Amino acid sequence: MQRKALFLSLGLHILVIGLMFVDFHFTKEYTKAPPAILMVDLTKVKIADKTNLPQKSVAKKQPPKVEPKKEAPKPASKADKPKQEVKAPEPKPQPKEAPKPKDAVAVQPKKEEKKKEASKPASKPKPKKPDYNLKSLLASVEKVRQDTSSSAPQEEQNEKALDNGTEGRMDKILTISDKDFIATKLRDCWNIDGGAQGIEDIVIEVRVLLNQDGSVREATIMNRMNQPAFKSLSESARRAVYVCAKKGDESPFKILADNYADHYSDWKELYLNFNPMDANVF
């Protein structure tokens, strides 16, 4: 009996471990090259609009005009070495290349750079200048940026990264705020009898086929449940899709047509899971 259990346990363990290598999609991420450090200009990129930032930006081909090797690393600030910070001179003006301070918070300078900087003569010191650490960081950031695969200007790089990042499943592309927007609009269109029995256990899946302008071509109830209220409730969910779609500029699907027009093939088929749980008054 014990041997049988042992073999059963062993067999199951082997099966689970095997499945992890074969099926678990997250294991695949370890095979990828570590993603490049990407600078994000927070003043130009709204977090809510770009919440699903790119996993594949490194793998994306660079435009032909960008030739990373030809662009030599630009001299960084001389205030890079910590011991020299007190006497650090004014850095040579590099306004276009120095990222904004808030961008550099998590970036660490590299040791090799410190040696180079140390051999350079210092400029006139300005003892009371308070932002030595900041300058050091800025310089480091600049260096790091040059060491990354792309040497394109920051804005261009960000744009490319964002473009690259919006490839793949629509679930990844659609921002959380846009997803919430669509769900909230649909919730307002969904009218149910909150006192009906057993509705808290009901979930309705509706497949919506959308036209390119965001209008609904077809809404189909995809599942069946045994609860007496399911039929009417599922029809009310389907009705909510049509009612919402007829609201013109207020339609929840218009945001897809407006903001994700290039990804029509990804959202032309939409699956909505309606769950009336919050409507129950008990």
Add this chain to the structure above:
Amino acid sequence: MKKLLILLFFCWASIVHAELHISVDGAKSDPIPVAITQFSTKTSTELGRLIPQIIQNDLERSHLFRVIDEDAYIQQMDSFDEKPRFADWQAIGAHVLIHGEVSEGLDGKVHVAFRIWDVFAAQQLTASSASTHPDNWRKIAHVIADTIYERLTGEKGYFDTKIAFISEKGNVKNKQRRLAVMDQDGANLRYLTDGKSMVVTPRFAPNMRQIVYMSYQNGKPQVYLMDTTTLATRNLGNFEGMSFAPRFSPDSKKLVYSMSKRGNSDIYLYDLDTSKRTQLTSHPAIDTSPCFSPDGKKIVFNSDRSGRQQLYTMSADGSNVQRISFGEGSYATPVWSPRGDYIAFTKIKGGTFYIGLMKPDGAGERLIAEGWLVEGPTWAPNGRFLAFWRQTPMDRKGNQSAKLYSIDVTGYHEQELQTAGEASDPAWSPLLH
């Protein structure tokens, strides 16, 4: 093994599900906007207008529907077979369109056909027809309203029902109480007793063939049965002591009631076929107000065996008694919902009466109505609405007012039920079709 299968399922699901999924959690509970046109008719124009009016009244009284004013309608539906111009109905905000046709057959009956349209999905939800004697046209309207209600909410309707109640007339010292019955909308009022003896607590048999009630017909309170067709009455038995608070079993074959002997009240079961009487409780406390669960397996009742009136359940044979109410105050007149999910009761606390609900295990107690005196909850057959009666305190002239009310199980939409004069002790019938 089961867990392994679940694991495999999730692995598979994560791989194959690549579409855009959005969860819509929650909804609003506003009335459904409905358009009801006048029914097309070739012969009786009056019924073509009256039947939709009854349907509208029924639906609006439920507060689950909002009928859009006819003046807003863009399309005039002249023929029963005319297809709606859905854009016109969408423009006025109607989600559902109801259209019908009334005709008179060679058999002298009125035939009514109707369609329910989903305006936004642009498709017919259902179509049906019914026929009846012309004098019975109100019933056919209620049946159509029930069909609409069921089709759009998923629950049985309650419009083709009757309410039995005690019609009260006169002042406090000399009040006449007669057993009366009416449609749930107040129409077709009919008195079943002459008022010579006091009648209380009427209850319909689930098969609608009888009404049971308590009367002082022979000078002492006893349980009587009335045939709803012939109105013939019979005493359940000239038992020793008082018998009261009767209710039918779900199969209409038995009665459960209280009987008081030598100051002690217990619960009894009476078989209507064999006239056999079985004592279900035997306790020195007062056990009363028994009511069967809809499956007939349990009985809820109230008892003061704990020192104060509380609610208890027991098996139909009297075993397995369990207390289910533990709140402050006293609990009385428990009534099990036809759909089995709630027990309605009267609660007396701090000098105020309440109508409340709780789950059959006593959980989730909610008070949904209150008053100086609110009593006698009774369920609509779909278990979604309740009726009860409310009495006001006596004014300086010695007058009191008693009226019937209905309320949604959610605790909203309390409204007065129209009766001729004062009324108390309502009993909602089962669905009649």
